[in-house]
Amino acid sequence: MSQVLTQPAPQRPPWLAALARVNAVDIVLWLLRIGVVVVVVAGTIGTILKDRYTAAQWVDFVVFGLTIGAIYAQIALGYTMVYGVLRMINFAHGDFVMCGAFAGYFVATPLSRSGFLQDHAVLGMSAILAVSVLTSTTIALLTERIAYRPFRRVSGLAPLICAIGVSFFLEQTFRGMFGSAVKSYPTPAWQAVAFDVFGFHIPRVDVLVIALAIFFMGGLYLIVQRTKMGTAMRAVAEDGEAAALMGIDVNKVVVFTFILGGAMAGIAGVFYAFVYKQVYFYMGFTPGIKAFGAAVLGGIGNIPGAMLGGIFLGMVESIGPTLFLDGLGIPAPYQLRDLIAFTLLIMVLVFRPQGLLGEKMAKKRA
Amino acid sequence: MTEDIKQPGFRRLVLLTAAMVAFGVGVARAATAGPVTDDIGVLRIPQGAPILVGGSWVQSGPDTALGLNQKRAVEIAMKDLGGKLLGHPLKLDAEDDLCTAEGGQTVATKFAANPQIVVVLGPGCSSAATPGAPILWQVGIVDICTSCTAPKLTAADRKPEYAGFARTVYSDIEQGKADATDAVKMAKAKTVATIHDGSPYAQQLQQVFADNVVAMGGKVVAQEAVAPTDVDMHPVLTRIASAKPDLIYYPLFTAVAAQVSRQAKETPGLEKVKLMGGTSMLSADFIEGAGPSVIGLLFGNPDLSPDAIGKGYSKFVADCKKAYGEAPISGFHANAYDAPTLTVKAIVKVAKPDKDGNLYIGRKAFRDAVFSIRFEGISGPIACDPYGECSQFKPSVLEFTSGDPKTFGIGQNPKKIWP
Numbered sequence: 001m002s003q004v005l006t007q008p009a010p011q012r013p014p015w016l017a018a019l020a021r022v023n024a025v026d027i028v029l030w031l032l033r034i035g036v037v038v039v040v041v042a043g044t045i046g047t048i049l050k051d052r053y054t055a056a057q058w059v060d061f062v063v064f065g066l067t068i069g070a071i072y073a074q075i076a077l078g079y080t081m082v083y084g085v086l087r088m089i090n091f092a093h094g095d096f097v098m099c100g101a102f103a104g105y106f107v108a109t110p111l112s113r114s115g116f117l118q119d120h121a122v123l124g125m126s127a128i129l130a131v132s133v134l135t136s137t138t139i140a141l142l143t144e145r146i147a148y149r150p151f152r153r154v155s156g157l158a159p160l161i162c163a164i165g166v167s168f169f170l171e172q173t174f175r176g177m178f179g180s181a182v183k184s185y186p187t188p189a190w191q192a193v194a195f196d197v198f199g200f201h202i203p204r205v206d207v208l209v210i211a212l213a214i215f216f217m218g219g220l221y222l223i224v225q226r227t228k229m230g231t232a233m234r235a236v237a238e239d240g241e242a243a244a245l246m247g248i249d250v251n252k253v254v255v256f257t258f259i260l261g262g263a264m265a266g267i268a269g270v271f272y273a274f275v276y277k278q279v280y281f282y283m284g285f286t287p288g289i290k291a292f293g294a295a296v297l298g299g300i301g302n303i304p305g306a307m308l309g310g311i312f313l314g315m316v317e318s319i320g321p322t323l324f325l326d327g328l329g330i331p332a333p334y335q336l337r338d339l340i341a342f343t344l345l346i347m348v349l350v351f352r353p354q355g356l357l358g359e360k361m362a363k364k365r366a
Numbered sequence: 367m368t369e370d371i372k373q374p375g376f377r378r379l380v381l382l383t384a385a386m387v388a389f390g391v392g393v394a395r396a397a398t399a400g401p402v403t404d405d406i407g408v409l410r411i412p413q414g415a416p417i418l419v420g421g422s423w424v425q426s427g428p429d430t431a432l433g434l435n436q437k438r439a440v441e442i443a444m445k446d447l448g449g450k451l452l453g454h455p456l457k458l459d460a461e462d463d464l465c466t467a468e469g470g471q472t473v474a475t476k477f478a479a480n481p482q483i484v485v486v487l488g489p490g491c492s493s494a495a496t497p498g499a500p501i502l503w504q505v506g507i508v509d510i511c512t513s514c515t516a517p518k519l520t521a522a523d524r525k526p527e528y529a530g531f532a533r534t535v536y537s538d539i540e541q542g543k544a545d546a547t548d549a550v551k552m553a554k555a556k557t558v559a560t561i562h563d564g565s566p567y568a569q570q571l572q573q574v575f576a577d578n579v580v581a582m583g584g585k586v587v588a589q590e591a592v593a594p595t596d597v598d599m600h601p602v603l604t605r606i607a608s609a610k611p612d613l614i615y616y617p618l619f620t621a622v623a624a625q626v627s628r629q630a631k632e633t634p635g636l637e638k639v640k641l642m643g644g645t646s647m648l649s650a651d652f653i654e655g656a657g658p659s660v661i662g663l664l665f666g667n668p669d670l671s672p673d674a675i676g677k678g679y680s681k682f683v684a685d686c687k688k689a690y691g692e693a694p695i696s697g698f699h700a701n702a703y704d705a706p707t708l709t710v711k712a713i714v715k716v717a718k719p720d721k722d723g724n725l726y727i728g729r730k731a732f733r734d735a736v737f738s739i740r741f742e743g744i745s746g747p748i749a750c751d752p753y754g755e756c757s758q759f760k761p762s763v764l765e766f767t768s769g770d771p772k773t774f775g776i777g778q779n780p781k782k783i784w785p
Contacts, residue, residue: 053608060634064600180426182621182655192632201634276597277628278621278655280428286595318601326605334602335564335591 029350036347039324046327053322059200061319067206067275069314070213074268075291076298076306077220078261084237084301085257086152088159092143092166094288096136096262100269101279102174103135104128105183108273112186121190133266139170140262144254152254167285175281182280185273209271216267217307220260224303229256237301290341297345299358308356316341400720404728406506409484413723417451419444419709420477421460422470422488422498423512428621429465431649431695433490436512436702439694440487442685443706451710452717452725459483463494465619470494474501474509483507484713484727485736487705490698492516492566495531503530506729508736510534510705513698515541515645516566517574520755532736532754534708534745535701536668538567542574544761545615545642545666549575550582552763552784553640553664555613559588559606561626563618571617571644587611594622599629607635617644617665624655631659640664648697648764650774658769667697668745669762669785670776675700678744693775701757704743708756712736 012020053061075097082090107128111117117124147166151159195202224230229252235243236253244250272287273279294313298305320340325333348356399408411417421440423433437460444456461476463469470489477483478501485508489495492514499509499519504527511519511533518524520537549555558579562568569591576586587609590602603626606614614636616626623643630636643665653660672680682703687693712735717727740749743757750756764780773779 053604056634057604057608060604061601064598064604068598175426180428180430181651182428182624184624184654184657187657203632276625277657278597278624280621282427283597286597317598322601322605332589332591334605335593337601338593 033347033350036343039328043324043327046329047323048327050327052326056200059202061322062315063202063206063210065315065318066210066311067314068317069311070210071268071272071275071310072287072291072294072314073217073307073310074213074264074271075287076295076310077217077264077303079292079295080298080300080303080306081224081233081257081261083295084303085233085240085254086148088148088151089163089292090148090261091160091163091288091292092170093261093265094284094286094291095167095170096140096143096265096284097269097272097287098174098279098281098284099139099170100132100136100266101273101283102178102183102269103266104132104270104273105185105279107131108186112188117186118188118190121188124188129267129270132270133263136266136269137259137262140258140265141255144258149254167288171281171285178281180281182278185277185279187277191274205275209275212267213271216264220264221303223260229253233257293342293345297348297355299355302355302357305355305357312356313341313345316344320344400724400726401718402726402728402731405730407729409481409727409729411454411482411484411725411727414454415482416455416457417484417713417725418480418482419456419458419706420473420480420483420486420488420507421458422463422473422477422486422494423460423490424465424469424494425460425462427464428651428655429491429619429646431620431651432513432646432698433462433465433488435649435694435696435699436488436490438686438690439682439699439702440512440706442682442689443703445689446685447706447710451713452719453723454725456706456710458487460488463489463491463498465489465491465494467493467497470496470498471501474498478502478505478507484732485510485709487702487709488512489514490702492519492570495519496566499531500525500527503527506530506733508532508729508733510708510736512702512705514567516570517542518566518570520751520753522753524753528754530733532708532750532756533701534704534743534748534757535698536757536759537755538571538574540759540761541645541666542571543578544759545571545617545644546575546578546582546584548664548666548761548763548784549613549615549640549642550579550584553613553642555579555584555611555640557585557587557609557611558613558615559590559609559611560586561590561592561602561606561614561616561618563592563594563622565594565619567646568617568619568644572615575615575617592618592622592626594619596622597625599625600633603630603633603636607633610635611639613640613642615642617646619646620649620652620655623647624652627656627659627663642666645697648776648780649695650771653766653769653774653779654771656769660766660769663766663780664783665764665780666761667764667776667780668700669760669782670700671762671782674746674760674762676742676744676746682744695774697776700743700745704745704748704757707741707743708736708739708748711739711741715739 078093111124191205193204232248232253294309295306298309317337321333321337396405397408402408423437425433461473463473477486487510490513495511495514502509508530513535515538517537517539560572562572588606641663645667715735716731717725719725737750746758748756763784765783766780768779
């Protein structure tokens with residue numbers, strides 16, 4: 001008599017099951033990741049073996065990276081706070097920086113001409129920062145009230161398009177009022193001095209910008225973490241409707257957020273102008289875009305993440321071309337700095353889509 | 367209204383034109399109109415209608431002075447030419463090309479779409495001319511550039527779509543050679559580094575410079591590049607410092623050039639290195655951007671002294687002051703002044719009126735006239751070679767002496783130090 005035996009299908013080992021799920025896109029992505037890692041490692045080893053740069057020059061690269069990174073971080077804070085509270089990308093934020101830098105210019109120039117900025121550095125810088133912060137904050141508040149608030153409950157891309165429109169409006173307004181030529185910030189003598197630390201030459205203006213940026217970012221962090229309004233901000237960021245039901249005035253929180261963002265933009269504008277000296281109507285665009293990238297890298301909506309993302313981006317821009325590409329013999333690698341910075345940014349996001357310090361959003365928030 | 371004429375047999379001519387385009391020879395359409403027959407088209411300007419001249423210069427942004435200066439020169443020239451020609455008023459339609467490829471393309475497309483345009487003067491930037499000139503020549507419009515100096519635009523091996531391009535300014539083959547001579551022989555630089563911004567002007571000029579430095583026995587220790595929007599030059603300058611050059615050559619545009627000038631003085635190892643720029647930096651705006659770091663900065667420029675420049679230059683400067691309340695605010699004004707003169711001479715040579723007072727200009731005939739006319743311009747002799755190079759270069763070296771933009775004046779700040 002014949003007998004049919006039913007046996008359970010042989011179970012595949014887990015690694016084989018995982019392998020079966022791999023598709024062509026996965027393979028390409030892994031090849032891309034491996035390629036980037038190989039370039040970075042091989043380039044770094046090649047550069048170190050070449051031994052073209054002195055220790056002092058490496059320190060310079062780090063200081064330059066920290067300086068621009070600190071500025072990116074401050075700008076990124078504006079993006080990330082507004083996104084955290086309103087879930088909106090404020091593309092005009094880079095132009096708030098430009099407005100602050102312009103306002104600072106109109107104070108710095110007469111102060112410099114009169115010698116006040118040279119003789120009373122602290123008072124002079126405080127006045128420049130105060131006017132810059134006031135201007136950026138005022139423009140941020142007006143933008144929120146006039147342009148953004150009507151879109152508060154509008155879904156889709158309309159708020160984003162509105163933000164882009166505000167950006168163009170501010171640029172062209174400043175161009176119309178102050179011309180399209182580049183204006184130059186003064187250079188008081190105390191700013192041109194350099195510190196000698198362990199034999200390394202570190203420009204005083206860079207130290208000042210990094211230190212003050214850390215100070216202001218620390219202050220902002222404390223405001224958000226330790227004050228009543230900061231707690232309300234975090235509550236609205238978590239769930240606006242629930243926060244309103246708990247008695248939090250959401251409008252007040254949004255206004256407070258724009259005040260903080262505008263103030264940081266004003267400070268960043270002055271720092272940017274004191275390091276790079278030039279102000280003109282379009283100056284906010286590029287750092288704005290980069291700072292937005294930094295905010296995304298750090299985890300948009302996350303304040304320490306924005307700081308970390310800014311510093312990371314600045315460091316990669318400054319050190320990356322030399323460290324990664326010089327050793328590979330690529331000519332004029334500095335022109336590829338944006339490519340390097342944003343490739344690394346993409347690589348980080350591929351591995352960690354929520355950003356360096358971002359948390360995975362709850363379904364409702366996402 | 368001015369219009370292109372379509373005659374019987376037009377379809378055949380279109381086919382012929384298509385064949386010409388396929389061979390990359392020419393464009394537009396052959397036609398006969400009034401008393402004129404032309405291989406690529408005839409422009410008819412009705413009685414009393416203006417002779418419309420397009421103008422393409424940068425008129426906004428950090429390089430405004432470069433374009434505005436040339437626009438003014440063209441306006442003065444058109445006024446000097448009487449403002450009228452063969453019974454028709456001369457009219458300039460100037461557009462802002464932003465000194466970018468995108469801007470040049472947009473402006474050229476706009477002019478190409480206007481059948482009234484006789485000729486386009488400008489651009490002032492090679493970046494704008496490189497994509498713009500082929501668009502214009504595709505419809506038979508000649509482009510007489512006033513300060514785009516990139517060598518490839520008038521090179522012997524240039525592509526056929528540039529056949530309608532000429533310029534009343536020299537090639538950077540000359541400028542680069544002169545700058546290299548200044549760097550090696552006058553500034554005594556044995557090692558040089560260059561920086562460009564990827565634009566046709568800067569990239570080609572620094573390469574010509576580098577090649578000539580090497581030919582003269584010097585050494586090129588670095589050839590770096592930055593983006594036109596970059597502000598932080600410290601890393602690239604630190605890279606250059608590691609190569610220990612005697613001189614850095616950076617023929618860049620205003621904003622980036624000002625950043626390099628300032629930050630080079632702050633970069634360890636480069637404090638004493640000689641800096642040499644390009645004519646694109648010849649403006650008060652550059653001094654404003656760079657501040658005191660401009661002092662001692664060298665650059666080559668056409669010699670504008672009375673014994674080197676053409677007759678009429680002094681009168682032009684006086685006219686400029688009278689018309690605009692200031693002397694020329696940047697370079698290339700003499701070259702720009704000569705472009706409308708060349709245009710008018712070419713129109714006079716080929717234009718034919720009919721009995722009703724309409725004027726007819728054959729587009730190919732006009733192009734050939736531009737390429738064949740010779741005259742003494744205020745920038746010097748104008749005589750085009752077969753590739754559209756119409757100007758000559760008499761080099762001089764200028765040096766900035768003050769960081770105050772109010773002191774800007776060609777001959778004063780920067781002052782001529784050679785010959």
